[in-house]
Amino acid sequence: MENEKRKIAYSALKPTGDLQLGNYIGALRNMVAMQEQFDCVYTVADMHSITVDVVPADLRRRSYDFMAMFLAIGLDPEKSILFVQSHVPAHAELTWVLNCNTMMGEANRMTQYKDKSRKAGKAGINVGLFDYPVLMASDILLYNADVVPIGKDQQQHLELARTIAERFNGRYSPTFVVPEGYYGTKTTSKIYSLTDPTAKMGKTDDNLSGVVFLLDTPETIRRKFTKAVTDSDCEIRAAANKPGITNLLNIYSVMTGKTVKAAEKEFDGASYATFKEAVGEAVIEFLRPIQAEYKRYIGDKAELERIIRSGAEKASRIAYKTLSKVYRKVGFIV
Numbered sequence: 001m002e003n004e005k006r007k008i009a010y011s012a013l014k015p016t017g018d019l020q021l022g023n024y025i026g027a028l029r030n031m032v033a034m035q036e037q038f039d040c041v042y043t044v045a046d047m048h049s050i051t052v053d054v055v056p057a058d059l060r061r062r063s064y065d066f067m068a069m070f071l072a073i074g075l076d077p078e079k080s081i082l083f084v085q086s087h088v089p090a091h092a093e094l095t096w097v098l099n100c101n102t103m104m105g106e107a108n109r110m111t112q113y114k115d116k117s118r119k120a121g122k123a124g125i126n127v128g129l130f131d132y133p134v135l136m137a138s139d140i141l142l143y144n145a146d147v148v149p150i151g152k153d154q155q156q157h158l159e160l161a162r163t164i165a166e167r168f169n170g171r172y173s174p175t176f177v178v179p180e181g182y183y184g185t186k187t188t189s190k191i192y193s194l195t196d197p198t199a200k201m202g203k204t205d206d207n208l209s210g211v212v213f214l215l216d217t218p219e220t221i222r223r224k225f226t227k228a229v230t231d232s233d234c235e236i237r238a239a240a241n242k243p244g245i246t247n248l249l250n251i252y253s254v255m256t257g258k259t260v261k262a263a264e265k266e267f268d269g270a271s272y273a274t275f276k277e278a279v280g281e282a283v284i285e286f287l288r289p290i291q292a293e294y295k296r297y298i299g300d301k302a303e304l305e306r307i308i309r310s311g312a313e314k315a316s317r318i319a320y321k322t323l324s325k326v327y328r329k330v331g332f333i334v
Contacts, residue, residue: 009145013044018215021213081318085139090319090322107130144177175322197246214294218284237249
């Protein structure tokens with residue numbers, strides 16, 4: 001029905017590295033598509049970024065960059081709420097209440113915390129890293145999100161948010177919507193490094209040759225695809241024992257809208273060099289209008305800041321309505 005209330009979707013990206021092709025294929029394009037089905041709340045999660053050491057100037061620059069890129073790919077501030085997380089203090093305020101409704105054992109079981117702690121060593125662990133999943137729960141629950149688009153690495157965090165919501169609802173009466181995971185379509189959502197096709201392409205990878213950033217120049221993109229790892233075979237087909245070629249076929253499929261099978265047929269008999277060049281050109285052409293829009297937004301800081309402020313105002317209205325309800329239920333004077 002036309003007047004049927006749409007479900008709310010919440011998603012956030014952490015500005016700890018420059019956005020790359022894996023971010024677009026795995027998350028950003030789905031965020032654009034979801035605008036047609038859900039009332040979407042999207043944030044640049046700068047508060048989550050400081051659980052690790054960051055250069056303040058870099059964080060500030062990337063926060064603007066991420067918002068400009070959100071707009072460039074087609075996120076519409078008239079359809080979705082777009083804001084920077086730290087501009088809505090209710091995220092931090094609700095986290096304290098949720099901390100008091102989260103068990104130490106639950107937080108301690110988070111595998112991402114364990115993995116990052118192991119890599120950092122004891123000297124590199126801070127309380128924020130431990131508490132990260134509770135802040136994430138606050139992000140989601142503040143907006144009564146029905147669905148949260150997630151990958152496998154975030155399933156445990158969503159489960160904690162659900163547990164916290166159910167516990168609070170049981171203790172104080174129904175307050176929070178218990179969110180569900182949203183996994184989008186069954187199409188390719190994971191893109192791998194061009195230099196190591198067994199490792200996920202990541203915006204903070206040490207080997208930049210394997211990562212295609214959304215703002216890379218055409219020359220840089222061509223160079224990266226020319227050097228992309230393939231195999232000793234000569235067939236262009238997707239297969240478990242051909243991760244490099246499979247990764248390139250998946251990228252080509254998303255960039256052109258063609259199926260992997262159609263791409264295999266198109267390049268039947270072609271050399272790897274020809275195929276890699278074609279994938280690179282497809283990426284260049286796909287990113288061309290996005291890069292042009294990004295430059296337009298990042299070049300008009302006044303307009304970009306207006307959009308950020310407007311988004312924060314919309315988000316705050318919802319967030320503080322939820323927070324006020326929570327405060328009353330736990331016994332605070334409101």
